Amino acid sequence: MTTRPTALITGITGQDGLYLAELLLSKGYEVFGLIRGQNNPKREYVERTIPGLKLVTGDITDLSSVMRAFHTAQPTEVYNLGAISFVAYSWENAHLTSQVTGLGVLNMLEATRLYAGNDVGKVRFYQASSSEMFGKVHEVPQRETTLLWPRSPYGVAKVYGHYMTINYRESYGMHASSGILFNHESPRRGPEFVTRKVTQAVTRIKLGLQEKLSLGNLDAKRDWGFAGDYVEAMWRMLQTDEADDYVISTGETHSIRELLDIAFARVDIADWEQYVYIDPQFFRPAEVDLLIGDPAKAKEKLGWSPTVSFTDLVHMMVDSDLAEQRTLAGL
Ligand code: NAP
Ligand code: G4F
Helix, strand or coil: CCCCCEEEEECCCCHHHHHHHHHHHHCCCEEEEEECCCCCCCHHHHHHHCCCCEEEECCCCCHHHHHHHHHHHCCCEEEECCCCCCHHHHHHCHHHHHHHHHHHHHHHHHHHHHHHCCCHHHCEEEEEEEHHHHCCCCCCCECCCCCCCCCCHHHHHHHHHHHHHHHHHHHHCCEEEEEEECCEECCCCCCCCHHHHHHHHHHHHHCCCCCCEEECCCCCEECCEEHHHHHHHHHHHHCCCCCCEEEECCCCCEEHHHHHHHHHHHCCCCCHHHCEEECHHHCCCCCCCECCECCHHHHHHHCCCCCCCHHHHHHHHHHHHHHHHHHHHCC
């Protein structure tokens, strides 16, 4: 008798949680999402957007709540996407970020180990590691073996979670993998991140709803891909015979200036400089200047490749925001 694959996803209300739940449901999984808070404001949106998803209450900083979620879901695969994920916020909330983004991983690994008991093969584990761990980069492009040199409390917490995942794999023989994911975006990206902040502002400026856009460092470069592609890589990691760590990226890098060029051009505005202001509040205490990943290992071992170009990604986000802003403004 085959049992239906069952996934437990933390971070279900976030960008990646939504795409991953859709992917796994389309593959016939039973999918449970861990949702925190007594009245999470995103619950109704998540239930409406992902029919068929089952929500269980819990918080990754609370091990007993996570254990209860395991008991309810009985997962065969666990995807730990829950985190405080906004780098800028992590300096102002360093302790909380350490607890959620760092120690939360330990709770998820420990819950997985206790739930699996003597049968470590019973459940597979995915940790959402990050290219932010490379920080002040020691190699270009960055690979799985590149020295980690985090530049933010968020990055430091992710390094802790990354090595704890490796440690559980080596100590207990768990099928625990880390995806070192480079920046990935979509129309579901939170508006605090630079891509969505730009695409929302560009469309509002085009519609006459906003006059200017304030930003920080325009020279930073990121390797940006599409979130829908990246959740496919997460799933593929858990289908391998042996757990491992993988860089997931496009292999291209672009500056914030290039992002502005493409986003404004999509709405036929050529001279974006007249709308963009530099505001020191958006500069960070320490910047990650350049990220560009080498996805060769994921290509070879997972058969994974990105499908959406940077230009198409920005167009997708601008088009989506234009439609949303028109609706909100009753245009
Ligand atoms: P996101 O949109 O910011 O979502 C974060 C999720 O974590 C939300 O569902 C949030 O729930 C949840 N969360 C926060 N604190 C929690 C807690 N104490 N217990 C349980 N859940 C909690 O992030 P994302 O872009 O989807 O990214 C998913 C994961 O990948 C994160 O771990 C992120 O750090 C990592 N990552 C992202 C990228 C990227 O470019 N997107 C790249 C590398 C790694 P609430 O809605 O209740 O706050
Ligand atoms: O969009 P961002 O806030 O993303 P960041 O810091 O690269 O982090 C994202 O990617 C990581 C993977 O590398 C994830 F782990 C993390 O969870 C998150 O998803 O900022 C991108 C760049 C930075 O260099 C920042 O200084 O944009 C620059 N920037 C310039 N002006 C700005 C702004 N960023 C934001 N959020 N807002 C600005 O006004």
